[in-house]
Amino acid sequence: MKTLDAADEASALEDLHALGCTDGLPVVVPTPDRVDRMVLASGMDPDGVLGELGPLGGVATVGVVAANAVMAGCLPDHLPVVLAAVRAVAQPPFDLGEMQSTTHCTAPLVIVHGPVVESCGIAGGFGALGPGHRANASIGRALRLCMINIGGARPGVSDMALLGHPGKFTYCLGEDPALSPWEPMHVDWGYRSDQSAVTVVGAEPPHSTLFVGDADDPGSADRLLDTLAAVIANVGSNNAHFRGGVVTVVLNPDHAAVLAEAGMDRAKVREVLAERATNPRSAIAALNPAFAGDGDPDDPIRAVPDPADLLVLVAGGPGLYSVVMPSWAAGPHRNPAVHEPVDLDQACAVPWAQ
Amino acid sequence: MRDGIELARRGRPAVALVTEEFWEQGHFVASSTGMPDVPRIELPHPVAGTGEAAMRKVAEELAGSMVAALRGTA
Numbered sequence: 001m002k003t004l005d006a007a008d009e010a011s012a013l014e015d016l017h018a019l020g021c022t023d024g025l026p027v028v029v030p031t032p033d034r035v036d037r038m039v040l041a042s043g044m045d046p047d048g049v050l051g052e053l054g055p056l057g058g059v060a061t062v063g064v065v066a067a068n069a070v071m072a073g074c075l076p077d078h079l080p081v082v083l084a085a086v087r088a089v090a091q092p093p094f095d096l097g098e099m100q101s102t103t104h105c106t107a108p109l110v111i112v113h114g115p116v117v118e119s120c121g122i123a124g125g126f127g128a129l130g131p132g133h134r135a136n137a138s139i140g141r142a143l144r145l146c147m148i149n150i151g152g153a154r155p156g157v158s159d160m161a162l163l164g165h166p167g168k169f170t171y172c173l174g175e176d177p178a179l180s181p182w183e184p185m186h187v188d189w190g191y192r193s194d195q196s197a198v199t200v201v202g203a204e205p206p207h208s209t210l211f212v213g214d215a216d217d218p219g220s221a222d223r224l225l226d227t228l229a230a231v232i233a234n235v236g237s238n239n240a241h242f243r244g245g246v247v248t249v250v251l252n253p254d255h256a257a258v259l260a261e262a263g264m265d266r267a268k269v270r271e272v273l274a275e276r277a278t279n280p281r282s283a284i285a286a287l288n289p290a291f292a293g294d295g296d297p298d299d300p301i302r303a304v305p306d307p308a309d310l311l312v313l314v315a316g317g318p319g320l321y322s323v324v325m326p327s328w329a330a331g332p333h334r335n336p337a338v339h340e341p342v343d344l345d346q347a348c349a350v351p352w353a354q
Numbered sequence: 355m356r357d358g359i360e361l362a363r364r365g366r367p368a369v370a371l372v373t374e375e376f377w378e379q380g381h382f383v384a385s386s387t388g389m390p391d392v393p394r395i396e397l398p399h400p401v402a403g404t405g406e407a408a409m410r411k412v413a414e415e416l417a418g419s420m421v422a423a424l425r426g427t428a
Contacts, residue, residue: 215405254400318375318399 001064003032016071021149023141023169027071038066041076042083043346050083051090054097056152060086065146072142076350077120078135080342081198082142085110085172088200088340089143095331099202100153104238105165106328106335108147109203109248110140110172111313113186114196116342117174124176126317129167129206140170165205173315179253180314181260188266189339196342201246201311202335206323207231213258221262224255225269229276231324232303232310235283238329239303241291245329246337247304248311249273254318270307277303311337355383355394362392369423371416373399393423 006012012029016022028034039046039062046063053060062083069082089096089108099106112122123133131137153159161168175184177193186197209231211224232239232247239245249269251259259269278300285292293301304310316322327335358370372380372394384392395416401409422428 213400213403215403215408220403254403258403320402 001061001067020154021145022071023144023148025169027145028073030067030070034070035063035067037350037352038070038074038076038079039063041348041350041352042066042079043348044083050087053086053090053147053151054095055101055158056150057097058150058152060090060146060150064150065142068145068149069138069142072145073134073138074142075120075135075138076352077347078139078142080344080347081110081112081116081120081122081139081196082146084198084340084342085139085143085200086146088198088338089147091338091340093333093336094200094202094338095333095335096147096151098331099328099335100147100151100159102328102330103160103162104328104330105161105163105204106202107165107167107171108143108200109167109325110143111185111199111201111311112139112172112174112196112342113184113199114191114342115194116196116344117176120174122172122174124174124179124315128173128315129171136172136174137170140167140172143172144168144170167203167205171203175313175315179256181256182266182314185266185311185313186339191339191341196344197339198342199311199337199339201248201337202328203246203248203325204237204327206250206325207234209322209324210320211255211322212320213254221258221264224258225272225276228322228324229273229278232273232277232326233279234303234326235279235287237303237326239326240279240301241284241288242329242334243302243305244309245304245327245335246309246311247277247327248313248325249322250316250325251312251314251322252316252318252320253314254320255322256314266312267307269312270310273310273312274302274304274307279303309336355380356387358394359384359387359389359392362389367424367426368393369420370394371397371420373397373401375399393428395419395423 044062048062050060120135122135211227281299282297358368361368
């Protein structure tokens, strides 16, 4: 890790901007003292290697990630979550180098599970993906800064997203078990609900999905599933064309309750959505014939053939809108979700704000 | 909330019905529009979509307080 000299914080900030080390917004200047204390709080070896981040192939060590976490505005308590997220995107199946280089608009969505959600104050309710939540903003931003400074992403040079999306600044939320009728999502990965973990998946921005329930209508849950399936199968999406990639469905608590009251668990919801999120082959052929394949024009073509490729979680405020996040659906591993435990055993408290 | 405020501004009896999830926002809107004391009643959340029987129950439980608010006797 290189140390720069600067006359004061203001000039250090300008130097960091000039070097392309920021996301364009002001950062907390990562002075050696701040970085040292961040590392100290993690209880880990600063030279410990978390993985390599593409496309540059830079080595993500605890120390360098801590420097980026300082820049992002993280508190020491946030660092174990950032370290887990970095380990997650460094997993070869995540295809970070390819994802950073694609022309598609995709960004790693960090979903945090378990007790660390509450202890770090990671929001999962109203506006969890919007401004105003420090932990969400800082943790997601820290991952992005790592992708810039360790992974080497630079717009138009190595990050070739044609337009990008606002979630490329930060894209992080917590899974609040109080909002959900089901077990936390990471239990599906084999974790206990009292363990902390992160799931990371490359995702487009949220696509809003309107549904008005009616408890007097026995078909209410079916209508909700049809509505979600229609947005998942959006015929202009990569998923509809490439028939794969993980699609994330974030149900608001009211919508989740409609499905739970209809007797559905998460697995059933995923199964039904995968079945119903289809387009006739002719619809794809009409738009992009090269992706239609051969067969009957009426064949139902699934956007997400495998129910396991549908992430379903509950977040946001209660109301009329849930969201669907389609995905890039490409790369050698087809845009999978990855997960990592959050290691809290090593962490300790250190003085921070001065 | 804003409908209730607009009616109250025009001198019409009004009471805003606000579900518990939006109660704090109701206070914020009332204060930010300079009418912090505009009448409002808290409803459970959700009301929409809960079915006719559930909505009737809410109406029966709260009709008295709505009328009192409109009469200014709450």
